[in-house]
Amino acid sequence: MDLNTVVEMRDARRRDSWRPGDAWLGGGTYLFSEPQPHIRRLLDLSRMGWEPVRVTAAGDLEIAATCTIAQLSRLAEAVDRPAAPLFEQCCRAFLASWKIWNMATVGGNLCNGLPAGPMISLTAALDGTCTLLSQAGEVREVPVKDFVVGAGVKDLQPGELLRSITLPVRALASRTAFRQASLYGLGRSGALLIGARDPIDGELALTVTASTVRPIQLRFAVPPNAEAVREALDHAIGPAEYFDDIHGLPAWRRHMTYRFAEEIRRELIEETGR
Missing domain, CATH: 3.30.390 (Enolase-like; domain 1)
Known part of the structure; x- marks a missing residue:
């Protein structure tokens, strides 16, 4: 769908002041699925260069907000952990086409905050923690189970960005x-x-x-x-x-x-x- 209220699209690597009408653009599968009359400018995250999934020094799994569902699904084939089957099960709960899988992001699913969001289900069940970045550069961490507080309601401040979700090695x-x-x-x-x-x-x-x-x-x-x-x-x-x-x-x-x-x-x- 064309968003005919959008007047500018900016690379998110270029620092700029957050203003009313701004929105982060990940895969865009939700943003472009229905009218968004309040949006005036899109801040594109696609060139941030974040590694989709990485293992930390402590053995935890860090999933970038820009990691696509397709990338996460492939992870299940490579990870030798007892909880690995859960990744594919939750990816399949999307019941979406391969086109959506290759565009939709983990972070976007969490930030929509819909009750049926399977990435919310996955990361909450595995004790995930959201890393949030403010416009001032401050870092805040919130457990996934507390990040979504209602249907479509999230613990996000204006301009705050979901950077990643970390799953502990124990989970x-x-x-x-x-x-x-x-x-x-x-x-x-x-x-x-x-x-x-x-x-x-x-x-x-x-x-x-x-x-x-x-x-x-x-x-x-x-x-x-x-x-x-x-x-x-x-x-x-x-x-x-x-x-x-x-x-x-x-x-x-x-x-x-x-x-x-x-x-x-x-x-x-x-x-x-x-």
């Missing part, structure tokens, strides 16, 4: 379980839950996305039974936090959340024998 060593549901065969996720079992202390982390307006994570220090999981969900998710749109009613989303949570508990707790 990458977790055993994971993935469940996703949609009302249609090729539809948007109505519920997406991920379980991760800590490789050291056995803690179970259950991350709820798509069915809720924001990522909600439950942690169980000791192996929970079915009742404990149900009670934790009752306490953590209020009725107003189940998302309501054409892709699923709140009652159905709640039902699938409880069903998937129990399936994940059985897979990661009971099937291991402890």
Whole structure:
């Protein structure tokens, strides 16, 4: 779609003062999908030269905001970590064409803040941390699970830029379980839950996305039974936090959340024998 209100496109490497009507341009798959009448200038990130994915000295995985879905999908084939299958599972949850995969970025998916954003699901479940850069050059770090605070609402200040998402090495060593549901065969996720079992202390982390307006994570220090999981969900998710749109009613989303949570508990707790 043509954005006929845009009057300028600037290389983001050129430092300039942020002004009303500015927007960061990553892959552009969302920006160019519908009218954006408030945007006057696009700051293009495509030439920033950020390495899509790199392993830090500590063994953590740093994913650049400009990393495309296609690049992240290829990572799953090269990474020998127990949590590696989760990357491909979440990439497939896009249910998008290869054209979108080669343009859409991880950072763009997070910054849209949509409940069904599978990169939010992936990075929240693996204890990811967002690195944010202000216009003044200040660096701020926010856990992914706290970065998205509502449907389309993010913890971003005007002009602030999502630089990268870091996944800790310990989380990458977790055993994971993935469940996703949609009302249609090729539809948007109505519920997406991920379980991760800590490789050291056995803690179970259950991350709820798509069915809720924001990522909600439950942690169980000791192996929970079915009742404990149900009670934790009752306490953590209020009725107003189940998302309501054409892709699923709140009652159905709640039902699938409880069903998937129990399936994940059985897979990661009971099937291991402890």
